Each structure stands twice: as C-alpha cells, then as structure tokens.
Amino acid sequence: MTNTTALEAPIARRLSFLDRYLPVWILAAMALGLILGRAVPGLNSAISAVQVTQGTSLPIFIGLLVMMYPVLARVRYDRVGVVARDPRLLVSSLIFNWLLGPAVMFALAWIFLADVPTYRTGLIIVGLARCIAMVLIWNDLSGGDREAGAVLVAINSLFQVVAFAALGYFYLEVLPGWLGLATTNLHLSMGRIAASVLIFLGVPLVAGYLTRTLGERWRGREFYESRVLARLGPFALYGLLFTIVVLFSLQGHTITSHPGDVARIALPLLCYFAIMWTSAFVTGRALHLGYARSATLAFTAAGNNFELAIAVAIGVFGVTSGEALAGVVGPLIEVPVLVGLVYVSLWARRFFVEPGGSRA
16 A cells, blocks of 8 residues: 555545535535525525524524534533643634735735625625634534634634624725725624624534533543434534525525626635635644644634625625625635635645654
8 A cells, every 4th residue: 555545545434425425415505505596486585584683594593503513512622721722823813814814805806806896895794704603614524623623713703793893994994095995884783793603603602512511421521422423423514505505595596697796706705715725724834733723724714704794795785785695605605615625635634744753
C-alpha cells in the first residue's frame, strides 16, 4: 500500500454511506426544493404561514434545530475552557470574521455589482452575518475540532448581537461615503438580531448541553458516545437536507425566474468562499494549530448566517427585493461550495503533522 493510499483509507472508512454521497443528496434536495416551489401552488404561503422571526418560517427553524442538535450533543463541554484559552485560534477567528470577512464581501460586491445597488447591498448584508448554524455541520464532516467550533460559534453569536448593526451602518453608509460611492440606509433592531441568535443557536445549544450532561450521568461517557451519539448522528444530515428542501421551495420561483441575476450574484460569492476558506486554512497551518482547529477556523471564517441575512433583507427591503434575492442566492452557492471544501479539507489533512511527528 502506498503512502497516499494509507492516508486516504482512514477517511474513506470513516465516512458513512450518507456522508460519502452527501453532494448527491444535497444537489437532489436543492433540485426537489426548486421543483416543489415551481410546481405546487400556494406552497410558499403555506410554509411561511407560521414564522419564528420575521422572514424565517417554522419549518426552517425545525430543520435547523434537527440539524444542529446532534452536532452540539457531540461537544465535550468540559473541554471548551481549554479551547477558549488558545489566543491564536480566538484572535485569528475574530480577525477573519469581523475584520476581513465583511471587508472582502464589501470589496467583491462593489467590484462585481457596482451597477446593481440592490444586489450589492444584499451581498454586503450576507458578509456581515457571520455563521452560527450550518458551520457546525461542515466542521463536523471535515473532522474539525467540535469544542473549538462551539467556542467560535458562541463568540460569533455575541459579536453578532452587538456588532451587526454597527457594521451595517459602517459598510453601507460611512465607508461608501468616504470613498465617494453611493450609500444605503439600513436601520436594524438589536433586539431582532438577538432574537435570531437566541432562537437559531440558543435552543439547540441548550438541548445539546443537557443531552450530553444528563446522558453521561445516566450511563457514563463511553455508553453515551458509543450508543446515544450513534443514534443521534444521522439526524444532523437529515435536518440539513430537510432545511435545504424547505429553503429552496420557498424561493424556487424567484431563483428560477432570474437565472442571469443569480449567476451575477453567484460569482462574487464563489470568490468570497474561496478567499476566506483558503486564507483561514493556510493561516491555521502557519500558526501550527493542527488540522482539526485549522479546519474549524476555515469553515467558521467562510460560512455565513444566511437565516439572519435573509430575515434582515426581507424585513428591511421586502420579500420581492433584490436584496432578498441576493440573500437567497447565498445558501444556493454556499451549500454545494462548502460541501466541496469539506472534501478539499479532508484531502489537505495529509499536509499537517500532529504532535509526535505523525500525519493528521
């Protein structure tokens, strides 16, 4: 067996049938959602009838809860404090998420969409909404550090509450004014942002923590991790696929009616994900964070909170606005791209040397 084969074999064995063909299932879920959105009259209204926050329906919340709960139930919360004391990881994450991420999206939005202010504004809003949900799935699939992921997501959540509105004002009004560009007024409620964070992260986080704590007290850690988590694990991907079907069925007509506009919005998004993920992954390796934490840093830097971005765009500009369309295209591009980056991450794992001199 060659060295390359030896390195790849553990990855192949670790992936279940569902994980191994995840891109197929995700593309099928996207296609099913688009077909349902076009073929079933009144489906959009039925799904949107009950909302947990403005612009976010109850079915999407249920899908996200089912998706995130098993991942958060896997976190060993007694290790979170150790992760939180690593300044290299925390400082790098803050720089990528709250300095570089919004700035990169701002630059790409103006480079590619300078002549379409509605799409440009929608993209900038996407760049301001740092990921607190799906990133946990990508991190888990790539073999990232679960505890580090939980810490970085919690930090993003806190910063999102206090910084989202201020950064929106800066990137849509102040900075364009300084540069002699067109400005956009954006009035946001910190209460609405806090409610979004509490619902989409707080509920599954508490559920996951209680499941881990009570499960270990009941039968011990070994039983919990070998039996309970084995039962819960597949539901994360079931929730992901359900969420994708619902999301794309809600916006199926909008997406399929504007294929040219979708393509224009997609190009800067592709550049954004490539720039953010690659630069963060390389930075993690340069800082000797190890493979697991480098992957976590990369996915938390590249991912975005599309739930919040869509809700803000719909709430401020309306459901039929160009800003809302840009927000909807976000997950259309993000989901397949980050799935692809999971496989790139697993392939790049061979270039990391862990403590003791062994390959990751």
